[in-house]
Amino acid sequence: MIQTLSLGGDLTVHRVGFGAMRLPRNSFTGPARDPETGRAVLRRAVELGVDHIDTADFYRSGGEGAVRANTLIREALHPYADGLTIATKVGPVFGPEGPLGEAAPAQLRAQVETNLENLGLDRLDLVYLRIGSSLEVPHGDSLAERFEALAALREEGLIRHLGISNVDTAHLAQARAIAPVAAVQNHFNPVDRAATELHAACADAGIAFVPFGSLGMGMTDVSSAAIEKVAARHGATVHQIALAWALSLSPVTLVIPGTGSTEHLEENVAAGSLTLTDEDLADLG
Template identity: 70%
Template sequence: MTDRFRLGGDRTIDRLGFGAMRLPQSGPGGPARDPESGRAVLRRAVELGVDHIDTADFYRSQDGSVRANALIRETLSPYQDALVIATKVGPIFGPGGPRQGTAADLRPQVEANLESLGLDRLDLVYLRVGTMEVPHGESLAERFEALAALREEGLIRHLGISNVDAGHLAEARAIAPVAAVQNNFHLANRAETAVLDACAQAGIAFVPFFPLGGGRTGIDDPGLVKVAERHGATVQQIALAWLLALSPVALAIPGTGSAAHLEENLAARSIALTEEDLADLA
């Protein structure tokens, strides 16, 4: 198993990165975190070799006082050349909850990410479609074409899509190169295996969001507990190691607001699962 992945053919990154969603607050509706705690986690992540951070301009505390992109800029700018920052656009959040934006909404969203991160060009931008469920049968062509035009302008280096099925991936690839797909996928939810397989065939990164199930990975699963005990590891570490063992195109971006939890997650890089382990997790 290789520990590195060549994103979009030109950016080589560690297959275990960091998700910034939990930096502003511990969970949906929770209180804002201390910004200095978030900065400490980001500093420690880079110290431990993280070179892929996944974020979004809409990752912020409920009161708007703590924002992931601002923490990233304040802590890590000027950015190391090797650091890849991925973000996502598409949803619009308002008092009534999230709704799907239109193609016309994408330029302002991309520009907001550029400004909040302090960048002239974004390394990777995902078009997120739908809310939680994959919107099967819904075309993403008009929105992806708008994002591809921003790539042609030089505002974006690589394009990705999120919350999609294999049909969406084929539709997007007919418009512009797709460097990564980000879907809900983890040990207890393998519904998008067909998308993973399509990514593997094309050399596209498959980046699960909620790689630990959003805290609901099925930590009491007997097979998972058995493998964790065998390795002297936590069930969360085994869940991450399983994702990395699944395919050479699979990346993981576990998020946390705790430096100790960050170190625990990154230690999963050193766990090599055996055929017996994989059979127990099947």
């Protein structure tokens, strides 16, 4: 299996990255985690060779003394090692009680600047425009004005590469007509394959496809009789097979499993060494 891919043509990263959503708390509504645990997970991820961290400024716990993923990343890893790529997302607007909607084009600069400040960076490696406020792709919605605003920030030098998230193939075509798209991030796992057409479009264009929810995000059980059968064959866990399945689909796939546990982190990273056979893939369908 090809172990690395190129983001935007100039950022080479391993195909098993790390998603920071679960660092502040286990879900968008759960209690805050111990910040020191989050910092320990981040340091261990880098020790294991992870060189791509996916985050967002809205990954945070609630209430007084909120724990922010971006703050944990800066505290644990700054000054950042050469070759570490940090990707973030803008677009959603969150209040104390949850999502409030989406940022207007003019509001995106402030979101980008907040990510820069909290991460301790002068330029963001990769910024996704995340559209919609749920896992439902907003088919038919235009992202043009918002993506144009981010493209302008890229021209200013605040952003290195652009991506889009929670989109369909029409959104991808719309974005590519405005500026280069380095990566696409959509919900995708063995039991939710709605983004299959989008994944194929990314593969054809050489654009990184970054599935979120590869392990179900605590909301979906990605297990099945077929996955359990393949897992037993490899002496692996169901989650490792789910990740290996995603990686097997195309060399443009980059997975970003998130966790607040070093044990689960090590399990996830080890999935990058699994090679599924033709028999395995036939079983998984």
